[in-house]
Structures are given as structure tokens and as C-alpha cells.
Amino acid sequence: xxxxxxxxxxxxxxxxxxxxxxxxxxxxxxxxxxxxxxxxxxxxxxxxxxxxxxxxxxxxxxxxxxxxxxxxxxxxxxxxxxxxxxxxxxxxxxxxxxxxxxxxxxxxxxxxxxxxxxxxxxxxxxxxxxxxxxxxxxxxxxxxxxxxxxxxxxxxxxxxxxxxxxxxxxxxxxxxxxxxxxxxxxxxxxxxxxxxxxxxxxxxxxxxxxxxxxxxxxxxxxxxxxxxxxxxxxxxxxxxxxxxxxxxxxxxxxxxxxxxxxxxxxxxxxxxxxxxxxxxxxxxxxxxxxxxxxxxxxxxxxxxxxxxxxxxxxxxxxxxxxxxxxxxxxxxxxxxxxxxxxxxxxxxxxxxxxxxxxxxxx
Ligand SMILES: NC(=O)c1ccc[n+]([C@@H]2O[C@H](COP(=O)([O-])OP(=O)(O)OC[C@H]3O[C@@H](n4cnc5c(N)ncnc54)[C@H](O)[C@@H]3O)[C@@H](O)[C@H]2O)c1
Numbered sequence: 398x399x400x401x402x403x404x405x406x407x408x409x410x411x412x413x414x415x416x417x418x419x420x421x422x423x424x425x426x427x428x429x430x431x432x433x434x435x436x437x438x439x440x441x442x443x444x445x446x447x448x449x450x451x452x453x454x455x456x457x458x459x460x461x462x463x464x465x466x467x468x469x470x471x472x473x474x475x476x477x478x479x480x481x482x483x484x485x486x487x488x489x490x491x492x493x494x495x496x497x498x499x500x501x502x503x504x505x506x507x508x509x510x511x512x513x514x515x516x517x518x519x520x521x522x523x524x525x526x527x528x529x530x531x532x533x534x535x536x537x538x539x540x541x542x543x544x545x546x547x548x549x550x551x552x553x554x555x556x557x558x559x560x561x562x563x564x565x566x567x568x569x570x571x572x573x574x575x576x577x578x579x580x581x582x583x584x585x586x587x588x589x590x591x592x593x594x595x596x597x598x599x600x601x602x603x604x605x606x607x608x609x610x611x612x613x614x615x616x617x618x619x620x621x622x623x624x625x626x627x628x629x630x631x632x633x634x635x636x637x638x639x640x641x642x643x644x645x646x647x648x649x650x651x652x653x654x655x656x657x658x659x660x661x662x663x664x665x666x667x668x669x670x671x672x673x674x675x676x677x678x679x680x681x682x683x684x685x686x687x688x689x690x691x692x693x694x695x696x697x698x699x700x701x702x703x704x705x706x707x708x709x710x711x712x713x714x715x716x717x718x719x720x721x722x723x724x725x726x727x728x729x730x731x732x733x734x735x736x737x738x739x740x741x742x743x744x745x746x747x748x749x750x751x752x753x754x755x756x757x758x759x
Contacts, residue, residue: 405717407647407757411654412437416531418485420444420472420520421493422464425605426538428454429639430491430646432746433753435463442466442485444478445494454604457745472516478523487528489650490535490590492520495569499542500609502565503700513568514575521579524590532590534653536646537576541598541635541666541708542566552669552709555596555662562701573662580660591653597642597665598706599634601728603735604749611675615682616736619690625683626695630676633705637667638728640756641721648717659716666708671725678729685733722759 417434421427422443434441441464448455461467466485470477472494482490495513496502502509517537524532544553545560559574561567573594580592601612611627618625645665652659666672676692683690713719723731731752738748 405648405652405719407437407644408651409437411651412439412647415439415489416442416485416487417489417491418442418444418482418487419491419493421495422460423448423453423455424493424497425454425602425607426600426639426643427493428458428460428604429602429749429753430493430643431460431464432458432749433640433643433647436750436753440465442468442481442487444468444470444472444481446471450606452606454745454749457604457739458749459746472519473511475519475522478519479527482523482527482532486531488531488533489654490520490524490528490532491538491646491650492517492535493538495538496565498607498609499563499565499702500700502563502568506564509564510568510571513565514571517572517575521576521592525579525583529589534650535584535590535592536650536653537572537592537594538646539572539594539596540566540569541596541664541706543569543573543596545570546703546706548704550705552666552707553664554709555664555712562703584660587656591660593649593653593660594662595642595646595649595665596662596708597637597645598708599636600639600642601636601732602639603732603739603752604745611678612682612732615679615690615692619686619688619736620740625679625690625692627675627679627692628695628697628699629702630674630679630694631704632675632702633672633707634675635666635672635707636678636725636728637671637721638723638731640753641665641667641723644722645713645717645719648719652717663713664708664710665713665719666710667721667725669707671721672707673725681729682733685729687737722756
């Protein structure tokens with residue numbers, strides 16, 4: 398792949414009127430992305446099996462208001478996906494729907510594989526069967542956990558082996574292999590659909606209420622006035638604001654559409670300085686929170702988690718000109734601001750759109 402000289406920017410002119418099928422639009426990342434696409438003027442069909450949390454960013458920011466279609470369907474149902482693909486006449490597919498929780502994957506491994514592996518097969522197959530005439534770009538969102546983590550401490554590069562100790566991580570490694578096979582078998586015509594995969598992790602931002610995630614746990618404890626129970630404070634993770642990787646997904650989709658040779662895996666991780674232990678994040682967030690907050694060790698037992706995980710995003714920086722526009726300090730400030738706005742009863746659609754606009758200017 399030739400090196401790119403000038404950075405790619407998220408291009409409003411590209412997205413205006415663009416027909417996008419976004420799976421997982423009711424989730425934390427999907428709701429942020431649906432709102433950003435609305436700002437850009439895209440015609441968004443969102444497909445999810447429901448709203449995964451209550452409260453949710455999807456409801457509080459009234460994401461449904463700006464959608465062309467809000468489809469309630471299960472990605473394990475191939476017919477429903479074919480129908481949604483046909484109805485949406487999608488040009489771009491952004492696949493985010495998943496069972497995204499490591500702990501839940503220990504309790505429900507079969508559901509995790511069915512959703513994350515066969516769900517990805519069903520999305521790609523709907524592109525092959527029902528979307529071949531319209532779809533040009535597919536971004537398959539997996540995770541930084543898709544890599545076989547031997548705990549060497551070295552940041553992963555895109556060529557590293559897929560793997561995964563737990564069912565969630567392994568399912569995301571499998572989803573990568575599925576996308577690779579579809580790429581080579583069905584999506585190699587430069588005028589047809591083309592597929593890339595995006596790997597990012599430990600994504601944080603306002604409006605996440607996911608179970609067993611550090612920032613939502615802190616927000617929940619803060620509003621309940623209870624101490625925060627922190628698992629694995631020594632575990633080191635690549636934290637970043639949700640808008641950083643989402644900007645990468647948009648750039649890759651644009652470039653796929655333009656026919657650039659970007660149909661491959663992409664890491665979107667933070668600067669090395671923002672790869673920090675869980676306990677460090679808990680310290681910073683409790684300092685930033687205006688009320689007294691305290692965290693303590695949750696002694697467990699806990700399922701296996703990797704000690705160190707980080708990504709090398711040189712490829713995205715050099716070939717797309719992508720960079721994590723908001724560093725960790727900015728990300729944490731924006732989370733506190735978002736949740737204080739929630740507490741003050743502000744209009745959270747306006748607050749979230751305001752943060753997207755600020756991000757665009759940075
Ligand atoms: N949040 C993170 O830190 C993080 C890190 C790495 C990767 N990811 C990946 O990013 C994507 C989005 O994650 P998130 O944090 O927004 O998760 P989330 O739980 O907030 O949202 C998941 C979305 O998928 C939908 N969904 C789940 N099962 C479905 C099914 N069977 N059929 C249709 N829809 C279904 C849910 O309704 C929801 O819209 C996932 O693929 C996840 O694995 C997230």
C-alpha cells in the first residue's frame with residue numbers, strides 16, 4: 398500500500414446524503430457515531446436488537462430523531478439483515494453490533510460467538526447477497542482484544558496473530574478472520590463492496606452505562622454516593638475518547654469508497670502516554686469529580702484479564718493522517734462535563750452534539 402502524503406479529513410461533503418447502515422446504533426459507540434453522522438448529513442439506517450442499557454445515550458440524546466430508519470432486528474437473523482440492507486440501499490456499512498463484554502462472555506460464551514462471529518458473517522453475507530449493487534465500503538469493528546496477547550508488553554501491529562484467551566476476545570479474533578476470508582473471496586472487485594476492520598479498545602466518553610466498565614462504574618458510584626469498586630487496578634489499557642476511533646472508522650470508510658487500498662485491518666489507539674493503569678484512571682476521575690469520591694479494590698474473584706494491552710497505530714497515522722485528537726486528559730474532562738450536564742438536567746442531545754463539534758475543531 399503506498400504511503401499517503403496528505404492527511405485525510407472527515408469530509409462533510411462525502412457524508413452529506415450518504416446512505417449508511419449502522420449496526421449497534423443504540424449502544425454507547427453506535428449512538429455517538431449515529432449523532433456524528435447526523436451532523437454530517439448522512440441518511441442513517443440504524444439496526445440493533447434493542448437498547449442495551451437504561452439510561453442510555455441513545456435515549457437521552459434522542460438519537461432516533463435524526464435517523465432515516467430505526468430497525469429493531471437481531472444480527473443472528475440473516476433474513477432480517479438482508480431485508481434491512483435492501484431497504485436501506487446502503488452505500489456504507491458500519492458494523493458495531495456485538496456482545497461486547499468480557500465478563501458476560503464467560504457466562505454466555507455461545508451467545509457471544511453467535512453474535513460476534515455469526516453476526517459478522519450475516520452482516521457480510523447480507524452485503525454479498527443484498528448489498529452488492531449499492532455497498533462500496535464496509536467497516537467491521539472488532540477490538541484491540543482480537544490479538545493473541547502473549548503479554549510481551551509490545552504494542553500490537555496489524556500483522557500480529559489473532560487470538561484471545563476469553564470468549565469475547567477470541568470471538569473478535571474470529572470476526573477478523575471472517576472479514577479477511579470475505580475480503581479475499583467476495584470483496585476483491587475494485588468496483589464492488591470492500592471491507593476493512595477497525596481495532597480499538599478501552600473507549601471512554603460521556604453516556605456509557607455498560608456493565609463492568611470502569612468509567613460507567615465510577616459514574617454509577619458517584620450518583621449513588623457509594624465507594625467505587627475497582628477490579629485489576631494494575632491492568633494497563635489504551636484509553637481514549639470514543640470520538641478518536643470513530644473518526645478513524647469514518648476515514649477508512651471514505652477511503653474504501655474512493656477505491657484506495659485500505660481494505661485491511663487498522664489499529665486506532667491512543668498515544669503511548671495515554672496507555673495507563675486502571676487505578677490511574679480511577680484516581681484522575683475521582684480528582685476531577687466535584688464531590689468527594691473514593692475507590693477501593695474489588696478483591697474478586699475476577700475472570701482472567703490481560704495485564705498489558707496497547708496498540709501501535711503508526712499505520713493509521715502514516716497512511717490516513719489519523720491522530721487521536723483528544724488526549725486522555727481532554728477525554729476525562731469531557732466525561733465529567735457530560736455527566737455534570739446530565740445531573741443539571743441539561744439537553745443531552747445539545748451537549749453531545751456540542752462535544753462532537755468541539756472535537757471537529759481540535
Ligand atoms: N466500548 C469499548 O471500550 C469497546 C472496545 C473495543 C471494541 N468495542 C466494540 O465496539 C462495538 C460497540 O461497542 P459498545 O461499547 O458501543 O457496546 P454496547 O453494548 O454499548 O452496544 C452494543 C450494540 O450492539 C447491539 N447488539 C448486541 N447484540 C445484538 C444482536 N444480536 N443483534 C443486533 N444488535 C445487537 C446492541 O443493541 C447495541 O446497539 C462492539 O463491536 C464492541 O465489541 C468496544
